[in-house]
Amino acid sequence: MEKTLDILTILLFIIGTVYCFQQWVTLPDQIPIHFNMKGEPDGWGGKWGVWLPLVIGLVLWVGLSQLEKYPHTYNYLNLNLENAQRQYKNARIMINLMKTEISILFIYISWMIIGFSGVDKISHNHWLPIVVFIIILFSSIGFFIYRSFKLK
Template identity: 45%
Template sequence: MANASNRPKLKIQKTKSEFIWDIIGLSCHIGSIILLIVVWNSLPVQVPAHYNALGEVDRWGVKWELLILPIIGALIIILMQVFERYPETHNYPERLNSINAQQFYLNSRKMVNQLKNISQIILASIIFESISIALAWGKPLGGWFLPAALFSVFIPIIIGIVKQRKIQ
C-alpha cells in the first residue's frame, strides 16, 4: 500500500483535543486581528518589522507590514485545514495497511492540527510583540522567544513520530 491512491479514505471524527487546539489557534488569530484594529490609529508610522535571534529589532518598517502576519496566518489555516481533511495523502511507512490506517491517519492529522494552531499562537505573539514595542507597553520578549517557538513546533513532530513508530 505504498501509493497514496491505493490508501483507504476514512471518515474519522475530529477529537476533543483537535477542537480545543482549533479554538486556541483561531482565538489567537482573531485576537491578534482585533488588537491590530483597536490600536491601528495609535501605532507610529514605523514599527518593528524583523527580529534577530536574540529577539532584538533589527529592521523597522511601516505599520502596514503588520498586516502580512495575519494574512500568512490565514493562508496557513486554509492550507493546513486541507492537509487535515485528507490524511490519506500524508507520508507513511510501508507498514500502513487497511487495519492500522485509522491509527496512522489520526496520529498524522493530530500532528498537522497542532502545528497549524501553534503557528497561529506564534504569529499572534509576534504581532503582539511588535505592537508592544511600537507603543512602548513594556519589555520585549527577548532571546527566549525563538528557542521557545522552535521547541513548540518540534515537540508535536517528535511526539507524532514516536507515536507513529508504536503503531503495528
C-alpha cells in the first residue's frame, strides 16, 4: 500500500507539472494566488505563482517521506516489545496516507489557479474541496490513532 500511494502521488505530481507547462502560454501575466470562501480571487501575483503550490506540495512530500522512515522516533502510548512493529507500521501508513492527501491538495490548488486564470475560466465552489480535504485528512488521522489504541 505504501509503495502504491507513493507511485500514485509521483504520477499526480508529473501530471500536474505537465498540465502547468501546457497551460503556461495561455496564462495572463497576473493570476489569482489567493481565493476567499466564495471562490473569488482576492490576491494576485505573477504567473510564476502557479508553480508555488506544486513546489510546496513536493517539499512537504519529500519531508514526510523522510519522517516516514523513522517511526521509532514518534511518540506512542502503550508501546512495548510485543506491539512495537505493528505500531510502527500503523504510523508509517498514516504518514504515507497523509502525504498523499496533502500532495493532492496542493496539486488541486495549482489546477484551481490555472482554471480560474486560463481561457476557460472554470467557476465552481472552490471552498468545497478544501473542506472535504480537511474532513478526509482529520478522519484519516483519527482512524489511525483509533487503530493504534486497538494495536495494544
